[in-house]
Amino acid sequence: xxxxxxxxxxxxxxxxxxxxxxxxxxxxxxxxxKELAQRTGLSKATISRLTYTLAARGLVxxxxxxxxxxLGSTALTIGYPLMASLRIRQVARSRMKxxxxxxxxxxxxxxxxxxxxxxxxxxxxxxxSAWRPDIGAAIPMLPxxxxxxxxxxxxxxxxxxxxxxxxxxxxGQRRLYAAELVQAQADLKRKGFCISRGAWxxxxxxxxxxxxxxxxGETLVLNCGVLTARLxxxxxxxxxxxxxxxxxxxxxxxx
Amino acid sequence: MNQSDDKDRQxxxxxxxxxxxxxxxxxxxxxxxxxxxxxxxxxxxPTVARLTHTLTLLGYxxxxxxxxxxxLGAAVLGLSHPLLASMRIRPVARPMMETLARDIEGAVSLGxxxxxxxxxxxxxxxxxxxxxxxxxxxxxPMLATAMGRAWLARATAEDRRSxxxxxxxxxxxxxxxxAAAVTQAREELASDGFxxxxxxxxxxxxxxxxxxxxxxxxxxxxxxxxxxxRRGGFxxxxxxxxxxxxxxxxxxEFALGLR
Numbered sequence: 001x002x003x004x005x006x007x008x009x010x011x012x013x014x015x016x017x018x019x020x021x022x023x024x025x026x027x028x029x030x031x032x033x034k035e036l037a038q039r040t041g042l043s044k045a046t047i048s049r050l051t052y053t054l055a056a057r058g059l060v061x062x063x064x065x066x067x068x069x070x071l072g073s074t075a076l077t078i079g080y081p082l083m084a085s086l087r088i089r090q091v092a093r094s095r096m097k098x099x100x101x102x103x104x105x106x107x108x109x110x111x112x113x114x115x116x117x118x119x120x121x122x123x124x125x126x127x128x129s130a131w132r133p134d135i136g137a138a139i140p141m142l143p144x145x146x147x148x149x150x151x152x153x154x155x156x157x158x159x160x161x162x163x164x165x166x167x168x169x170x171x172g173q174r175r176l177y178a179a180e181l182v183q184a185q186a187d188l189k190r191k192g193f194c195i196s197r198g199a200w201x202x203x204x205x206x207x208x209x210x211x212x213x214x215x216x217g218e219t220l221v222l223n224c225g226v227l228t229a230r231l232x233x234x235x236x237x238x239x240x241x242x243x244x245x246x247x248x249x250x251x252x253x254x255x
Numbered sequence: 256m257n258q259s260d261d262k263d264r265q266x267x268x269x270x271x272x273x274x275x276x277x278x279x280x281x282x283x284x285x286x287x288x289x290x291x292x293x294x295x296x297x298x299x300x301p302t303v304a305r306l307t308h309t310l311t312l313l314g315y316x317x318x319x320x321x322x323x324x325x326x327l328g329a330a331v332l333g334l335s336h337p338l339l340a341s342m343r344i345r346p347v348a349r350p351m352m353e354t355l356a357r358d359i360e361g362a363v364s365l366g367x368x369x370x371x372x373x374x375x376x377x378x379x380x381x382x383x384x385x386x387x388x389x390x391x392x393x394x395x396p397m398l399a400t401a402m403g404r405a406w407l408a409r410a411t412a413e414d415r416r417s418x419x420x421x422x423x424x425x426x427x428x429x430x431x432x433x434a435a436a437v438t439q440a441r442e443e444l445a446s447d448g449f450x451x452x453x454x455x456x457x458x459x460x461x462x463x464x465x466x467x468x469x470x471x472x473x474x475x476x477x478x479x480x481x482x483x484x485r486r487g488g489f490x491x492x493x494x495x496x497x498x499x500x501x502x503x504x505x506x507x508e509f510a511l512g513l514r
Contacts, residue, residue, distance in 0.1 A: 009304075009309075011273060014270050014313075015313060017270035018273075018313060025341075026337050027341075049265050053267040053270045054270070058369070059274065065473065070338075071337060073374060076374055080392035081327055082280070082329070083392060083393075084282035113332075114314045114330075120329075134336060135332065135391060136332040136335045136336030136339065137340070138333055216326060218317075
């Protein structure tokens, strides 16, 4: 049994229930109570109460054939009010698709979730089945152009706060990417975009550009990723970066 | 939200209450205060405060310090991703849906039922400017749309009865207006293999839908297409597009080994 949370106002049962939901992944979409107990470290009795309750709210469904739970349709709809408040998605969509087609890559728009970036819109200009960025997918901050762009644009106090959270979650990350972050801040200031060359997915290079007008109270970031194998030398910084900056500015003008 | 099972010993009330706070949000109402949560859920202010505090720490809510109002946090979006990304049907259906969307100059979507609504899980559009297409995750009424009707027409008599009852209670006006459409949809599905909706839900837009044969990933999926009305009118579009959607459904079923 994990130790009690030190914060007396923290609702531990709620955290445990949400922790159960995060056990479901693309690779493991169906899990039984026993597997959920193993993954969370919670007792089987606790897990069965949590899955029972999550099922009552439609967040999981019991697949009688597999005798395991899957995420339910509420998992699909619960985030919709947030998506609907991001009008920028509709404004940017056709322009994102156009750029994705033009460079044969992926163009996405992301929002920060504590220590990671979550895609809220994405357009593909390629047909690679192994690389399908999707809405709701989360990527880390320090290794990616999108995350670096967010960190580079943030006011120093906020940047420090987020970096401290990242360090707490993954010790060593901060030092590992210290030079890249300094570079990202310089790039953002001088060129308007930040770069990552294969630090997250080794076969992909990407540029990121922050959207300067806050959306739903947050700074969103646009990125454009292309397979390294499809990039001409210096194409990323000379062509794609400036194109993404242009796209961001044109979207902002229409917000 | 307070269902009878909530009194069950097996029920984790704190978890259910926390989820109910997240479900208080609706499109067009992006921020809520503790007072709003308390009013909508019937929970006490201290209970609400404890839950919003926890949900904020976990990234499910964001608190605006200036107004003390809450917005949904990006962590809620992470819940849908494993579900969407593990659906075998999406990558299989997508390229075929794109071809049809181009041919009919409309939008082709794949959806499933969520309580008394339908929800899209994938959409292929002929043009990215076809803005009227609902987003992934957006609730779509059942009785007014071809997709919802197709689901009801394919359902077992028991499921259909139960769903229609729930719709009658929750959306009496929709029920009054469209209840007869279900009988028509069943006849249409039996004779032509698809269901249609003639500018019922959105003006100047017709919908056609086919329920997939057999379940994939434990789910009954429905395929639909939406097209702006054009010359020749509904009858001609129905003749041209309906059978093409049926063919698309067959191809997807075949590719998934359902036939």
